[in-house]
Amino acid sequence: MPNPSVKNHLQGETSPYLLQHADNPVDWYPWSEEALARAHRENKPIVLSIGYSACHWCHVMAHESFESPEIAAAMNEHFINIKVDREERPDLDQIYQLAQQMLTGRPGGWPLTMFLEPENQVPFFGGTYFPPEGRHGLPGFKDLLERIAEFFHAHREEIQSQNSRLLAAFEELDTRTSAVEPEMLGPAPLKAAQQQLAQSFDPRYGGFKGAPKFPNPSSIERCLRDVRGEHLSAEARQKALDLARLTLEQMAQGGIYDQLGGGFCRYAVDSQWRIPHFEKMLYDNGQLLALYADAYELWGSERCRRVLEETGHWAIREMQSPEGGYYSSLDADSEGREGKFYVWTREQVQALLEEDEYPLVARYFGLDQPANFEGHWHLYGAITPEALAQELNLSPRILEETLATAKQKLFAAREERIRPGRDDKILTSWNGLMIKGMAAAGQALAEPAFIASAERALDFVRGHLWREGRLLVSYKDGRVQHPGYLDDYAFLLDALLALLQARWREGDLAFAVELAEAALAHFEDPAQGGFYFTADDHETLIHRPVPLMDNATPAGNGVLAWSLQRLGHLLGEMRYLKAAERTLKASWASIQHTPHAHCSLLKTLEEWLYPPQMVILRGPEENLGSWRAIATGEYAPRRVSLAIPKGARDLWGQLEEYRPEGDRVTAYVCSGHTCSPPLTQQEAFKAHLADQGR
Structure with missing residues (x-):
């Protein structure tokens, strides 16, 4: 276990993910000029570890490796160690995920583990999760650290040659061209x-x-x-x-x-x-x-x-x-267990429900089938409400009411559990x-x-x-x-x-x-x-x-x-x-x-x-609601509609030209490069939208 009295350079951060690692025995830095300058000064490669707080395998690798005094000692001796929250630094995550795919030919993911050259932060080796000891075809992280540290100092020219090819490959990723009319x-x-x-x-x-x-x-x-x-x-x-x-x-x-x-x-x-x-x-x-x-x-x-x-x-x-x-x-x-907040035993569910509720709920949520998650049941709709109502010869209304009541009971009981981290x-x-x-x-x-x-x-x-x-x-x-x-x-x-x-x-x-x-x-x-x-x-x-x-x-x-x-x-x-x-x-x-x-x-x-259809509604604010409902009440993905009160001041460009006629709501509809005359009758407005299509 990490020594709670030992703090690294993450203690001043606000990211929950970085703070999860603030008491690791690893001498972590956030991505910073201080860390990069130290790597360059001491000629040490960088271990870059990227993850996020809700990442299950990030937690696993942290517990197995980053809390290990032995592994931390190897990291601290041979590397400058940088921890990054991919949600705060998506710029770094994008670059090094791409690099990992180029170097390994495999998909990326989290935790991302990259080894960088100290002079220019170009990666020369990487992967995702590594176990502490070799298993399932993956090298052990401790052995990997020793081998990479040795390789870095013995094969510097080879690394620099590979880095040049990697940077050239990054340039080739930009497929943009200005030669398109x-x-x-x-x-x-x-x-x-x-x-x-x-x-x-x-x-x-x-x-x-x-x-x-x-x-x-x-x-x-x-x-x-x-x-x-x-x-x-x-x-x-x-x-x-x-x-x-x-x-x-x-x-x-x-x-x-x-x-x-x-x-x-x-x-x-x-x-x-x-x-x-x-x-x-x-x-x-x-x-x-x-x-x-x-x-x-x-x-x-x-x-x-x-x-x-x-x-x-x-x-x-x-x-x-x-x-x-x-x-x-x-x-x-x-x-400490994935999904524990959400899963159930049959006995837990049965204890919360009435005798006549349980068979219905068990059939609906799949509790009448074998356990589906590590000896427990994770709830899903095993049958549609329509099919279940027909199967049980119940009215859909009674079924829905019974399910709703049962779900409220289960939800209330679940709220008493220890919650997942946020x-x-x-x-x-x-x-x-x-x-x-x-x-x-x-x-x-x-x-x-x-x-x-x-x-x-x-x-x-x-x-x-x-x-x-x-x-x-x-x-x-x-x-x-x-x-x-x-x-x-x-x-x-x-x-x-x-x-x-x-x-x-x-x-x-x-x-x-x-x-x-x-x-x-x-x-x-x-x-x-x-x-x-x-x-x-x-x-x-x-x-x-x-x-x-x-x-x-x-x-x-x-x-x-x-x-x-x-x-x-x-x-x-x-x-x-x-x-x-x-x-x-x-x-x-x-x-x-x-x-x-x-x-x-x-x-x-x-x-x-196919230019969008623009619908601009102007008029007294209290009268705009029913007009807005007409404009937005159907699926029309290429329609943009604004209902702007008569006295609105925050208007830009051509929106200033659309004015209400008196105290009546006025609709302006433009499709492509053609605009309708002002429409002041709701039925005419409905008809015009229907005629113009969606």
Whole structure:
């Protein structure tokens, strides 16, 4: 066990992940000039360990290796040791994950363990989890440390030669080109992406084939948008609907979804969505809330409504700080065991329920089947409520009431357990994703509490993480850290546009413009097009990526280009439209190569080819609600609607030209380059929207 009297250089940090390692016998540093200078001065290679607080295998490696005095002694003797929270420093994580894949030819992950040259921080060896002693084909970490230290000093020229090749490979990753003319942009990648997604689709359980199975929100959003796609045949649109619907309904029934408390876990370890890796991440849930809001508007299932309600309340109850910002994650572990907070024995469930409740609940949640998680049961919807009602010859209403009562009892009992750890730092980018999700859920359900929650989070970010016209990354215990990245600006601008559509509030449009201007000033490559992940005044690293492909979160280039394009249409601001177009042209080769990996950029392409429908409502604030409901009450992914009160002052660009006629609500509808005359009758407004399509 570590000596609690020994403290390393992490003790002054705010990241919960770094603080978990503050009393390790390893002499950890945060990524800092002090650590890099010491490595250079002492000519010692760097051990770079990247993880995050909700990461199960990060905890395992910490316990096995970083708490070991013997292993720590080897690390301290031969290396300078740097610990990084990947959520606070995604710039470092992106670079070294890519390097690990280049060096090993294997996928990355966390914990990430890299060995860096001290002069320029170029990695020469790496991997992910290493056990303390060799097993399962993995070398033991202690032996690995000794071998790498010896190799570093004996083969310096060989390492430097490899480093030169690695840096050259990084340069080749930038596939952008400025030699693309606008007429070369077309719908072919949209069609190809739909075909690629359909080919990898799991027709039985939804999602994409294989295990572990991830939600892939950007891909499912692409399918939802394809349901209304002008570029697809009727058959392809139906296939896209089937894919999205089966996936979202199966996820809602599965164990990846917390059937008692709401919220989704990170992924399922099986192909049927039943057993999750139990960590809950803010970024997953923000994206999934927005997806389920779209799905609810598209096909209106009770299952989608339940997910929206329960996950929205979970976000407010467990993830929103008293100050307003949303926390980052919930751990997979409690009391040192993965999933312990969530799983049950039959006896525990039976003791909490009435005699007539248990058989029904056992059938619904799979308790009548063999244990599915280490001798316990993790709850999932083993049968749909509709099928169970028919099987038991019960009315759907009685079944639903019985299930709801039983779930309340189980939830209340579970609340008495020792909870998983919570990473309570507040990240700007992930707050952007959840603000958008809560705004979308609030709009779909007409739930003002969800919209108010999103407003509180936005106000927190603006009040604490927006300084002198720039965003910061992270807030914890009154301290803010790190200059903002592309995702911070992109996701927050996207969230503002979603929140403005759910309700109008003075000052928010002006903030959106400020974000857009800051992003253009500090992240764009105006010569070649596209946006760097780091700002123009960021510290110099071994690579400055321009992320185009979606990962667990959408690519910042796609989200920012799409948001700029929408804002440009709303305000009539050609600079924003041109920046989006430059991004599309620069990324065109990459999009064409793997269309399905660029779903967020495909949104930008789709609305570049088929401009969005803009709906501007003006009139007395008390009369706007019913008009807004008409504009937002159906799934219309290429529609942007703002309901702006008559006396609003915070107007920019061409929005100032849309004025109400007297005291009547007035609707202005522009589709492409054609605008309707002012519409002052609701029925005429409905008819016009129906005639223009969605």
